Amino acid sequence: MRVLPSGSTALLVEVDDLDQVLGLYAALVDDPLPGVVDVVPAARTVLLVTDPAVAALPDVEAAVRRIRPRPGRAGTAETVELPVHYDGADLADVAAFWDVSPADVVARHTGTAWTVAFCGFAPGFGYCTPDGEPWDVPRRDTPRTRVPAGAVGLAGPFSGVYPQESPGGWQLIGRTDVAVFDLDRDPAALLRPGVRVRFVAA
Amino acid sequence: MTGRCVTVLATGPLTTVQDLGRPGRGALGVGRSGAADRGAAALANRLLGNDPDAALLEVTLGGLALRAGADLTVVTTGARCPGSVAHNAPRPLPAGTELRLGPPPTGLRTYVGLRGGIEVAPVLGSRSTDLLSGLGPPVVAVGDVLPVGTAREPMPAADLAPLSDPPGDEVSVRVRPGPRQDWFADDAWTALTTQPWTVTAESNRVGLRLSGGEPLRRAREGELPSEGMLRGALQVPPSGLPVLFLADAPVTGGYPVIGYVDEADVDRCAQLQPGQPLRLVHRAVRAASSAS
Numbered sequence: 001m002r003v004l005p006s007g008s009t010a011l012l013v014e015v016d017d018l019d020q021v022l023g024l025y026a027a028l029v030d031d032p033l034p035g036v037v038d039v040v041p042a043a044r045t046v047l048l049v050t051d052p053a054v055a056a057l058p059d060v061e062a063a064v065r066r067i068r069p070r071p072g073r074a075g076t077a078e079t080v081e082l083p084v085h086y087d088g089a090d091l092a093d094v095a096a097f098w099d100v101s102p103a104d105v106v107a108r109h110t111g112t113a114w115t116v117a118f119c120g121f122a123p124g125f126g127y128c129t130p131d132g133e134p135w136d137v138p139r140r141d142t143p144r145t146r147v148p149a150g151a152v153g154l155a156g157p158f159s160g161v162y163p164q165e166s167p168g169g170w171q172l173i174g175r176t177d178v179a180v181f182d183l184d185r186d187p188a189a190l191l192r193p194g195v196r197v198r199f200v201a202a
Numbered sequence: 203m204t205g206r207c208v209t210v211l212a213t214g215p216l217t218t219v220q221d222l223g224r225p226g227r228g229a230l231g232v233g234r235s236g237a238a239d240r241g242a243a244a245l246a247n248r249l250l251g252n253d254p255d256a257a258l259l260e261v262t263l264g265g266l267a268l269r270a271g272a273d274l275t276v277v278t279t280g281a282r283c284p285g286s287v288a289h290n291a292p293r294p295l296p297a298g299t300e301l302r303l304g305p306p307p308t309g310l311r312t313y314v315g316l317r318g319g320i321e322v323a324p325v326l327g328s329r330s331t332d333l334l335s336g337l338g339p340p341v342v343a344v345g346d347v348l349p350v351g352t353a354r355e356p357m358p359a360a361d362l363a364p365l366s367d368p369p370g371d372e373v374s375v376r377v378r379p380g381p382r383q384d385w386f387a388d389d390a391w392t393a394l395t396t397q398p399w400t401v402t403a404e405s406n407r408v409g410l411r412l413s414g415g416e417p418l419r420r421a422r423e424g425e426l427p428s429e430g431m432l433r434g435a436l437q438v439p440p441s442g443l444p445v446l447f448l449a450d451a452p453v454t455g456g457y458p459v460i461g462y463v464d465e466a467d468v469d470r471c472a473q474l475q476p477g478q479p480l481r482l483v484h485r486a487v488r489a490a491s492s493a494s
Binding site: 004005006007008010012014025037038039040041042043044045046047049079082117118120121122123125126155164183187188189192193 | 225226227228229230231232325326335336337378379380381382426427428429430431435436452453454459462463464465466
């Protein structure tokens with residue numbers, strides 16, 4: 001664990017890999033540190049935003065060093081099942097990249113257990129990481145200027161669902177009718193860090 | 203239109219509704235947003251006896267005009283605009299009267315507070331418009347009728363805040379090394395903290411794009427996995443010219459952050475006009491990094 005400075009109110013905790021991020025984040029959610037007002041996991045780091053009126057940065061640093069990260073992918077108890085229409089424009093390209101059939105891509109996507117590692121890019125955009133073998137899918141050479149809400153994509157080691165229409169460079173393999181980000185729902189984001197995800201063929 | 207409301211007659215270049223924003227939701231990919239100059243916004247609410255999280259109007263480079271639909275109380279803070287008799291000092295805005303703000307000679311953002319607060323519908327617990335994510339109420343437009351709430355607390359005894367206006371010449375702020383200072387060449391920190399920078403016109407609520415200095419050289423190539431960042435971060439894209447993030451900063455970013463402007467100084471950065479010079483002055487702090 002490395003603790004890096006991030007201004008007068010925050011610390012960036014860097015660990016070795018995504019599993020350590022998940023374990024550290026789970027520990028910080030279970031046992032919140034005094035004075036920490038926001039915890040932002042990412043691919044290799046967890047940002048701790050503090051309220052300086054409650055806790056000084058050196059104290060927060062000392063406290064985070066004492067944390068015992070949760071082992072493995074404990075995640076939350078929550079599992080989300082997302083029905084997907086596997087008719088994405090890049091399904092054939094992904095199949096060709098792996099030298100398998102499109103049906104094999106679908107079988108692999110639905111046959112994998114996923115965990116939301118972190119959110120980013122847009123509100124409610126959860127970066128889902130697979131159990132087992134890491135995935136590796138190149139991004140599209142040319143990003144699309146418009147990806148519709150609900151599009152299910154692959155990029156690098158991640159799978160994700162676009163919560164709203166936006167530009168995007170992920171390989172699109174399908175779409176879901178489930179709103180993964182809904183302001184009228186509490187919590188608005190379905191795919192929150194730690195949530196387990198299963199994609200099923202609609 | 204009558205009732206506790208104001209009707210927008212002109213907006214200037216950009217007017218948005220802002221409050222304290224949406225803290226604590228970074229894990230969902232939701233940034234904080236909120237008033238770019240938090241101190242000025244907080245002052246407006248204090249002078250009006252409003253709750254600290256009451257929403258107000260953030261006006262960029264003046265130009266706002268509005269008409270009161272009822273007997274209201276108004277204050278402006280931040281950049282001083284011609285046309286406001288209520289700057290840092292609340293005044294009545296009787297029904298049917300208008301407030302018209304000219305362009306501020308110095309400073310960029312003026313906060314127009316109304317006693318009772320602007321009561322548009324909150325989104326995820328806040329009335330702030332986040333221009334990066336699109337969350338929150340739409341940007342204020344001509345013809346909008348904005349509801350005004352009712353304050354619960356009495357008007358405070360102080361009716362004027364003696365404050366100096368945002369400066370129009372060079373501004374100095376304190377910076378300290380950020381998480382990826384070691385991604386840069388040895389001379390980059392010196393270049394960052396000794397060269398004069400200029401705020402470019404390509405600046406907005408997301409951040410200030412700085413130019414005028416020699417580009418900061420990287421010692422380390424390759425991609426940085428995206429990581430969490432906050433307002434005040436000095437992120438360096440491949441151009442080598444830093445971007446200073448403000449209220450609508452992204453939750454995570456993939457370019458290295460060489461340093462951070464101290465939180466106490468970020469408000470002043472939000473008042474810089476395009477073309478204004480900015481000095482980033484090194485502030486020594488103890489090293490936070492060590493192995494374990």
